[in-house]
Amino acid sequence: MTEELLRAPAEVKYAEELDWLESVDDAPKPFSWRLSPAMVRTFILGSERSDKLERDIAPKWFGDRTFVERSIVTLASDRGLLLIGDPGTGKSWLAELLAAAICRNSTLVVQGTAGTTEDHIKYSWNVSMVIAKGQSRESMIPSPIMTAMEGGVIGRFEELTRSTSDVQDALISILSEKYVSVPELDTDNIVFAKPGFSIIATANSRDRGVNDLSSALKRRFNFVRIPVVTNxxxxxxxxxxxxxxxxxxxxxxxxxxxxxxxxxxxxxxxxxxxxxxxxxxxxxxxxxxxxxxxxxxxxxxxxxxxxxxxxxxxxxxxxxxxxxxxxxxxxxxxxxxxxxxxxxxxxxxxxxxxxxxxxxxxxxxxxxxxxx
CATH class of the missing domain: 1.20.920 (Histone Acetyltransferase; Chain A)
Structure with missing residues (x-):
């Protein structure tokens, strides 16, 4: 299948390896995680002799293990994870690997730009269905973040500081309350996040001052700064x-x-x-x-x-x-x-x-x- 894709997501590219790791992983797993925290680290950084695995796992991200471990611990809590650093330091690749290892889905992504709106974070409507049948859950188009909430998996937000402040503020209630209200509906108008849901965001440190994060949003993220590799x-x-x-x-x-x-x-x-x-x-x-x-x-x-x-x-x-x-x-x-x-x-x-x-x-x- 990977030969048919221009760029396969990590969970597809390393599907066989992830299946094997899951089959031998008997350690406790938070929420609905597919791998334990230690095995997530092994998948990303590669195996060591002390892991005593029957096969070698090649490293896929090269950097200090403390950055990976802190990222994993954050995602096992109820806080969001913000990976921040200069361009080209591997933030997005680390976010993709984390999502692939934890929930086998790294594609629930919102790309932050000046044109990103609140609809991209919450939901929008299928206009033709609304005209035909009115507003309902069936005519609602969930955002990647809402889909992650409903599935209890990881949602990703790339280049958070490139999006405007009102878009960023829409994340505050999601990260704190863990639900999204749908005021257009009279019933079934709240979408709750299931256990395992979290958000991995990335931010370019060179974009500082473009759309600075509010203190309220900063409090809801654990920051992991990824330095430029100089070794x-x-x-x-x-x-x-x-x-x-x-x-x-x-x-x-x-x-x-x-x-x-x-x-x-x-x-x-x-x-x-x-x-x-x-x-x-x-x-x-x-x-x-x-x-x-x-x-x-x-x-x-x-x-x-x-x-x-x-x-x-x-x-x-x-x-x-x-x-x-x-x-x-x-x-x-x-x-x-x-x-x-x-x-x-x-x-x-x-x-x-x-x-x-x-x-x-x-x-x-x-x-x-x-x-x-």
Whole structure:
């Protein structure tokens, strides 16, 4: 089935693994959870020897286990969970994995935007049915959040701070009272949440000030801040994991040389250091320089090599993809990258003559010149 989907949700992609974990899980489970808290952690972070499982479970999210454990404990309580962090830190992926492991449904999602309304959180009406038969439960269209309430499962709210304050306020009664009133109906006009219902929301820390959360809503969420991955080993694991998925999905047989992966990781680390030392925002790239953006750069380079190259990933192609992905403001970002290439990449290529750094230097220069 997964081959027929452009992107299968986690509960479909890892269905066989989840079935097996559920079959061997005899630990107590909160509410109607499909897995125990410890097994949810194992599904997300991978198995260890101390788990004494008959098969290895590969990690799917790479980060400090305390973030995962606190998230699981929050969902086992009656509070909502808010994952907050910079773009590309894996908040949405962690939310999806948590929902998949806990209730085998990660698709009850509301996407927060300026156009999100209260109807997207509560309910709307099937106009044709209302005209024909009047307002009733049958003519009501429940939101993903209301569906999660009725099923006692996890509902997700992506980019909470992108939605307006009145939309955010609609969550307050849901999180505190655990029901939604339907005043248009005379009877059967309250939808109660069943045990197991909770909400996982995500928020971009760079959106602070767009639509700040009220103190009332903040009190109803436990905050888990997901930091940018700066550990090279962890970041390399994430990039390898995502790249392997990409190659499988596109059925591409192409090797990513370890030296090129090291160059990508080092370049992003140097750019982050330069951004941290910058005196103003004008001296920083608009890009968040996240692990997700590294994966995007590598994906672009792989696909370019597959379709327009000789199916060999080269340093020049990787550099061109990196410049093309990180330049979002012109001429500001171009100027920053030009200085970076001359001040950091060029000296490094001279120190390691004959290494892929030389090709990386040349590819980046050509890309910058093309965009200038």
């Amino acid at each position: 090279k080993k962890s970041e390399a694991e994430i990039v390898r994991f995502r790249t392997a998925e990409l190659l499988r999905r596109h059925e591409i047989e192409l090797e990513v040389p370890p030296t090129l992966l090291d160059i990508l990781l080092q370049s992003f680390a140097d750019l982050r250091a330069a951004a941290a030392a910058a005196g103003s925002d004008d001296e920083k790239l608009e890009s968040a320089l996240s692990t997700a953006e590294q994966i995007g750069v590598l994906e672009d380079a792989i696909l370019h090599s597959q379709f327009f190259g000789d199916r060999t990933l080269r340093a020049q192609t990787l550099a061109a993809s990196m410049v093309g992905s990180l330049v979002r403001r012109s001429p500001e970002d171009l100027s920053i990258l030009n200085k970076f290439w001359h001040g950091v990449i060029e000296p490094r290529s001279k120190q390691e003559e004959g290494s892929p750094w030389e090709g990386f230097l040349e590819g980046g220069r050509e890309a910058i010149a093309t965009l200038s």
